[in-house]
Amino acid sequence: MPRWLLGLCFVFFLPSAVYAETVAGLPAPQGYVNDFAGVLSDPVRQQVESLCTAVDRQAHAQVAVVTVKTIDGDQSIEEFATELEEKWKVGAKGTDRGVLMLLVMSPRKGRIEVGYGLEGILNDAKVGDIGRSMVADAQANDYDAAVPLGVRQIATVIATDAGVTLTSGSRASGRQAAQPTSIGIGQILLFVLLGIFVLSVMGRGGRGGRGGGGGLGWFVLGNILGGGLGGGGRGGYGGGFGGGSDNDSGGFGGFDGGSSGGGGASGDF
């Protein structure tokens, strides 16, 4: 193997091994539990994972657990949590039933961010109580105890409200997260050009003659120019994580486009 290829491999694979501390640098969610700081043991991770799966399937709310080593720059944990939620979109689109539990190792801080749809049942005070109940274990570096303790309380509140009893499925085979399907700019442009072409051909075909016709086509062109010259720039982030509709197959199907407005509570530990 040529040496430069090896170097290239390093360049591309190293960043995924080093735990990034900005939201933009975090890899896509691997499941409900994303232990980027590596503080959870495998059995506990799977146990929490299956609990979150049960919550998602039976009570239609998504709980995400994220641990990171530190947060870059002067971003506060609140800002980090909101940005992460904007990127990952925990919870379903429309209902916004999602919860994001974030633990930062240094400085030792935790936050539970609640999506719009769950603010009613998981109000800040209740979430603050849940967070405070985790503090003792977290202070002792026993995250294997702290995380399940917190998630279980959140799950109980959600399940009670939904009127279901959670039965954790034993199918822990994590399906890969669905690939984000997004339409590229190139495809859009192609469609637009095709549309203009068809319209102008239709216009000319109807009237014939030289240089005339095509009024509709020109109108559309004007529309596009008017919009296009205006600098656009408002293209939504879009994408998110599709899939996740086949809830029967078990496992993690990606988050579904929920959003939050900064609700929840944070504290030190």
Next chain:
Amino acid sequence: MKGTWVAIGAVVIVVLLCLLGFGSYVSTKNQLVKMNEDVDQAYSQVNVVQQRRLDLIPNLVATVKGYVTEETTVLTNIANARAGVLGAPDRASAINANSKLDVALGPFFRLQEQYPNLKGNEQFIRLSDELAGTENRIAVERSRYNRTLRDYDVYVQQFPNSVWAGMAGFRYRDEYFKGNPENSNAPKVDFSK
């Protein structure tokens, strides 16, 4: 004969230009209507969480009153600032009044350091959870509002939208939430006390 063709050509070009201009106007106007609504929607979202804060304050003050006797200036300032928000007639002054309330609420979070008894009060802890959560919500919604408003303002000022926007009566709106100007002064730290 040649003159007629030139005239026809000129007319065709003028008609095409008119169509082009009209199409551009219509699309810009529609886009502006949408963006204007987005700004208003984002502001009402800010308003919802600010209202939530206003509703919380009386509860908090009632809880604290039993513990804090001499520290009434903090509470008075909060009450005054709250009244200012309630009395604000339009958006610009509401934004201004709310940032005064931001400042007035600052010392409130430090009360529990001065009064250790408060720390043990279950109700105070949970209420300050709510208040801290609400403050964060306000920060989030304000920054989303600012972003939406900036998108609108950029769009309105760009050519050729600026021409159409002027005709359709949309103009630049300077209704941003700005940081507290007092924060731009470096804080004085006095260790002699």
